[in-house]
Ligand SMILES: Nc1nc2c(c(=O)[nH]1)N[C@H]1C(S)=C(S)[C@@H](COP(=O)(O)O)O[C@H]1N2
């Protein structure tokens with residue numbers, strides 16, 4: 001069937017279903033090329049000839065979804081926290097590669113780059129970051145691949161860090177670059193949320209390599225792929241930087 005000939009009601013349902021599929025599709029299917037956005041559109045019953053148009057349309061739906069999620073986001077509403085007895089052991093590892101390829105970053109030479117709309121572009125050593133006020137929380141991490149797990153992360157409130165670097169808090173986005181080539185970005189209201197932490201520890205220990213040494217941005221209000229590990233650079237910007245999975249069709253806002 002051609003999208004053009006689909007009755008509008010049916011088409012709306014079809015798009016809703018396609019969007020759900022995009023957001024729930026296991027990343028390995030995107031990775032192996034078994035599923036593309038166009039492919040997903042086909043699964044929902046559109047002909048190959050309608051592919052590019054449908055793809056554009058689905059991306060527009062996902063952008064609309066970003067705006068709805070941003071509008072619904074309550075900067076004061078806290079995600080659930082859990083007792084330490086509920087921590088998932090062992091906590092799962094996940095990345096766009098297998099665990100044997102986890103980067104081993106040297107903490108001695110490490111300096112966190114800060115750029116964009118900030119007053120202070122000073123590069124931060126781990127010692128300096130550890131000297132900032134630390135806090136910890138036990139929260140649930142939810143991955144779109146269909147698993148969730150409870151873990152304990154400790155570090156600096158991201159709002160505190162943004163204030164220290166003199167970030168323009170009226171800017172729209174924060175971008176993150178990682179030592180494994182991963183990248184992602186978040187909206188400012190989420191960056192300023194009290195449970196958004198620049199974490200340096202996992203379960204009371206220095207963050208191990210598999211969980212993102214030297215640091216992971218941990219947000220219990222966002223899905224797993226929005227939580228960057230092995231951060232090397234942070235930049236404040238008004239241009240949406242996108243992200244590794246986001247550019248492949250995962251929803252940008254990625255709220256959980
Ligand atoms: N640098 C980097 N960060 C990343 C990823 C990655 O591949 N590289 N994967 C993301 C995804 S999809 C998930 S579910 C979580 C997994 O974090 P964990 O290994 O601590 O469970 O990291 C997120 N952050």
Ligand SMILES: [Mo]
Pocket residue numbers: 094142143144145224225
């Ligand atoms: Mo994930």
